[in-house]
Amino acid sequence: DAMVIQNPRYQVTQFGKPVTLSCSQTLNHNVMYWYQQKSSQAPKLLFHYYDKDFNNEADTPDNFQSRRPNTSFCFLDIRSPGLGDAAMYLCATSRVALGENIQYFGAGTRLSVL
Amino acid sequence: DAKTTQPTSMDCAEGRAANLPCNHSTISGNEYVYWYRQIHSQGPQYIIHGLKNNETNEMASLIITEDRKSSTLILPHATLRDTAVYYCIVRGRTGTASKLTFGTGTRLQVTL
Numbered sequence: 001d002a003m004v005i006q007n008p009r010y011q012v013t014q015f016g017k018p019v020t021l022s023c024s025q026t027l028n029h030n031v032m033y034w035y036q037q038k039s040s041q042a043p044k045l046l047f048h049y050y051d052k053d054f055n056n057e058a059d060t061p062d063n064f065q066s067r068r069p070n071t072s073f074c075f076l077d078i079r080s081p082g083l084g085d086a087a088m089y090l091c092a093t094s095r096v097a098l099g100e101n102i103q104y105f106g107a108g109t110r111l112s113v114l
Numbered sequence: 115d116a117k118t119t120q121p122t123s124m125d126c127a128e129g130r131a132a133n134l135p136c137n138h139s140t141i142s143g144n145e146y147v148y149w150y151r152q153i154h155s156q157g158p159q160y161i162i163h164g165l166k167n168n169e170t171n172e173m174a175s176l177i178i179t180e181d182r183k184s185s186t187l188i189l190p191h192a193t194l195r196d197t198a199v200y201y202c203i204v205r206g207r208t209g210t211a212s213k214l215t216f217g218t219g220t221r222l223q224v225t226l
Contacts (some may be wrong), residue, residue, distance in 0.1 A: 042201070088155075092157070092158075103160065103214060110155075
């Protein structure tokens with residue numbers, strides 16, 4: 001059973017047209033992450049939520065926003081996608097506890113920008 | 115978090131053990147070694163982690179040198195489904211959320 005679910009798996013948007021990617025989890029984990037992975041590169045963290053607290057990475061463009069309305073769901077909003085934003089977007093969750101910080105990833109959403 | 119160095123790619127025959135090395139010479143005393151893998155077009159998958167003792171689970175074994183400056187992930191009987199990019203990541207023990215800093219990883223190709 002999928003524990004971190006990302007929808008859709010493939011998303012096509014137009015240059016400059018806002019797009020939202022979604023992530024849900026059945027693990028009841030308190031932390032949710034969004035990573036960006038461009039072709040042939042390693043995943044790179046954009047931001048994460050620790051409970052309701054939003055933590056942005058210093059080099060994440062302002063074009064990227066996130067919302068977490070409840071424990072189970074988290075959204076990635078790209079306000080004005082550019083061609084350079086075409087990538088795989090990965091959602092992950094973790095249960096923060098001393099000594100354990102294992103992250104569980106979804107299958108990802110592959111975003112194309114036309 | 116300490117930086118890691120891994121070979122870019124490795125090959126392994128199906129049924130043989132795959133030994134994937136990782137160098138983390140700047141690791142500090144409270145940092146763990148984590149291994150993840152990413153099969154093509156899928157999200158990364160946690161494999162195993164350890165601090166200083168060797169660890170084994172249903173997927174793999176992790177051997178950490180006594181000085182903790184390097185480690186080896188062992189897949190005892192590699193199959194074609196183990197073909198993936200394997201990431202070695204060093205991160206601290208923490209009660210707060212912290213990011214995974216992925217390096218370039220090792221691309222393991224398992225062949226018939």
